[in-house]
Amino acid sequence: MDLQTLTYIVVGFTFALYIGIAFWARAGSTGEFYAAGRGVHPVANGMATAADWMSAASFISMAGLIAFNGYGASVFLMGWTGGYVLLALLLAPYLRKFGKFTVPEFIGDRYYSRTARIVAVICLILASVTYVIGQMKGIGVAFSRFLETDYDTGLFIGMGIVFIYAVMGGMKGITYTQIAQYCVLIFAYTVPAVFVSLNITGNPIPQLGIGSTMADGSGTFMLDKLDQVVTELGFKEYTTQVMGSKLNMFVYTLSLMIGTAGLPHVIIRFFTVPKVKDARSSAGWALVFIAILYTTAPAVGSMARLNLMNTIQVGEVGTVEGNIEIANVPQWMLNWEKTGLLQWEDKNGDGRIQYYNDKNAEFAAKAEAWGWKGNEMTKVDRDIMVLANPEIAKLPNWVIALVVAGGLAAALSTAAGLLLAIASSISHDLLKGVFMPDISEKNELMAGRIAMAGAIGLAGYFGLHPPDFAAGTVAIAFGLAASSIFPVLMMGIFYKKMNRAGAIWGMISGIGVTMLYVFQHKGIMFVPGTSFLGDMGPNWFLGISPNAFGAVGALVNFAVAAMVSKVTAPPPEHIQHLVEDIRVPKGAGAASDH
């Protein structure tokens, strides 16, 4: 059976499964729409959280970034897992004890202020919409490859499917569907990793394969071999290349960690467990399921890079036969060429492809002596690496089909969870909580669904010109969440004296600083050409990239909130009692709505 048919069958089967589950568990009430009725076991909840969490950025994009950034991409690995420690230790149990449905609801009650709640909603929507833009990039890549069309068409079709899928389900449907999606995506991620690791190192466990020797009998370690292959072509050494600077990596990691603990669609998960105890263990279970993918990713990234280099540089560097002939490029390169995400150009007209780092001045002399006229792989989109990986490694067709299905599962599950968070903040927090307290349950659900549709349209529009690769775009979303939501949640629990004015000004200044920094380098709302400072190293404050700036925003948030709260009236007595109450698990009843 040919690859295309097989892909249709596998993807079609998994979609039928998700839609079937969504239909079977569809939401009947607002409670079920937002929080699955709180009857979800910690292990099931952990698995659903993992699927919710691991988006196109984790599945499709991250290993690609690892492949090209080597050690520097560790920021994603540490940043997107370490946040769970903060979540489990600092937020989850207390928010569960508090017992409401949404994050702005907590902020509104804790800071006795409708203004605080509205500011929180706005921050949350900004972060979530940016996050969905990142997903749209991933969905566009996956669909364009799957349907063999260009990226834009893939994106539009993907938007349609997300719309049908998310609008129908609600949280209850989403929770059960996400469990199925987790199984699909983790299987799809690990199976090719095992094959590739076995091929290259002879060790079937990717986590060990990365530290093993090559299977070619040379006795060289895989990573040493990779370092050698890339440096021979003028690229930076894989295991030591940093992302920007070490300071940038530090701040980037911190930003992703804090952002993890401030993202509404993840926090909302911990409202859905029966007990405070379960909120603690749910975070642990979620991390177990996430860690399976995250500890595999370094092997996937490094081995994909090695395979890619060896595909193009088939023989010794510098010899004529060392480079692949254009007439002989493998089928996967032709497949990806159709999407426009992989491009090459025979600059020196020798009928072969030279793939090297033409920005490396020291290497330029050698390249010129060999008659090379610049890097001929003119576009290698990082986001295609995971999807192309099984094809590059010549794995069987069913594995390739499975990976496409896994990528779609990852992107869809997260998009659905995020859209739900956006919908609930608009319908529940803004309409019902602030502007239209008398709205009927039916109309509230309707408003939520309209909000979802609007968010999909908006994110799709920006997805046509994403500000970065999927993982980079998602990192910006984390920065926004880190700089606004996390500090006020944490201070709300750990600092009894934090008051209304402090929280409001903290959120505004934190997200304000972060957005200003991101927009000045990436364009206002990421529209190309509207940035007033180019997005490049020398323009960055202390060399900190816009993607990493959320940690600085969070510091500003903490500092401003602390100062403002010192000079304004302390919170009223009953609020201080409320804080004391959420600090102990005892008496956590079933959550109530209002």
Next chain:
Amino acid sequence: MNKTAEQYWKANIRLVSILLVIWFACSFLFGIILVEPLNTIKIGGVGLGFWFAQNGSIYTFLVLIYVYTKRMNALDVEFDVHED
């Protein structure tokens, strides 16, 4: 806040502080700040700093949450603030 609740909260803060120190050490300290010196130590074909940055920190995070859950559940019972 009554006496036991206050002690419970203090015990909680102590536990969380210790765990967060380890959290910082395994990621920021070993994975970024001290990565070069640690990379001179090899396990298999991987430098220790590189390993902490890409794998080791994640395993440590798992242990941290596990310990936290165990210890907190025990504290809940000890101070009689558990649910039910």
